[in-house]
Amino acid sequence: MEVAILTVGDELLSGDTENTNATWLARQVTARGATVTRILVVPDDRGVIADYVRQWADRFDAVVVTGGLGGTHDDVTMDAVADALGRDLVVDPDAKDAVICTAAEFRDANPELVDAYDLDLDVDAWASVPEGARVLENEAGLAPGCAVDADGATVYVTPGIPAEMKAVFETVADEFGGDVVSERIYTPAPEGAITDLLAELHDTFDVAVGSYPSEEGPNSVKVTGTDLDEVSKAVSWLEERLETVEPEDAA
Incomplete structure (x- = not known):
């Protein structure tokens, strides 16, 4: 099994954030007998992300994309993956329910933050995935991940926050394997x-x-x-x- 890892974020390229996700993912994939053939950092650029996902989905068995999920202006990873695979971006009902539930729990636990910053969550933006994707639960945060099958390859998308990335990856860890x-x-x-x-x-x-x-x-x-x-x-x-x-x- 050949795997490519694409880490997304301007903060990684500027050095403001250390790219621990790539190292952790590579170790996890390798430990399961698969082979990591590519690791790349790209900016929060929808076109750049889409180009690499499109190319790598044609060449490797799995592509793991981490970072750039959510509802802010620079969270473009889900859109880019949908572009790369020729899918529409759709709101998943289960993902939407999970986002609403997690957001409500946050509001209950942090009323002072909600009042101080007038938090208004665009639930649909957080719960959108490429059409036909399998939603991956994120027990450590708000943004769900997803897995999309594409002509023999699977593209896995996880959040970039390390704890959330690990939580989402663990839900699909058994899908990575090989003879190495x-x-x-x-x-x-x-x-x-x-x-x-x-x-x-x-x-x-x-x-x-x-x-x-x-x-x-x-x-x-x-x-x-x-x-x-x-x-x-x-x-x-x-x-x-x-x-x-x-x-x-x-x-």
């Missing part, structure tokens, strides 16, 4: 000193290998493949030729 397995070992050897060894490993076994230097401790080497036995053999071969340390020594 990996093992990691740690070594005090400098990255430049093991270049030839890793090249030989790559030529000897049907695996991918990556080395990752660390400023805080020993470096790591990650061996990845689709055959667990092949990966295990490659790691054993490497351990016979490379000084290693235990993972807890690398923390």
Whole structure:
């Protein structure tokens, strides 16, 4: 399963907000055996978002889009996904009920904010999804996510607030999977000193290998493949030729 991750937000591009969503999503997808093939940050630009969703839905098994949901002027992600897939944007009745319920709970819990700012929620804007989408419940916030099937690919849309993104992703986490397995070992050897060894490993076994230097401790080497036995053999071969340390020594 090949997955692309599209993170949306001007605040990410300016550096005002750290893009922790991309890292978290990549780890979750990879841990389930799927392969992340693209990660990109784009602005709150409806046309740009639509272009990438359209391209990636044709190339990959799943596209995860996070950020830009809601009813404010710069929340254009749902519109862009609808554009990309040639769908109309429609108000989902269940999503609307959930938004109304969540908003009422907020008003009850924060009457001073409601009075001070005269909050007037455009419920339809928050509850709109591409036609035919499956609404994904957001137990941590107001804006629901959605999943849209498109010619063999599925486009998943989640809010950008980390807690809400995680809550929505967990509702579909079991839909991500694959045959990719990996093992990691740690070594005090400098990255430049093991270049030839890793090249030989790559030529000897049907695996991918990556080395990752660390400023805080020993470096790591990650061996990845689709055959667990092949990966295990490659790691054993490497351990016979490379000084290693235990993972807890690398923390």
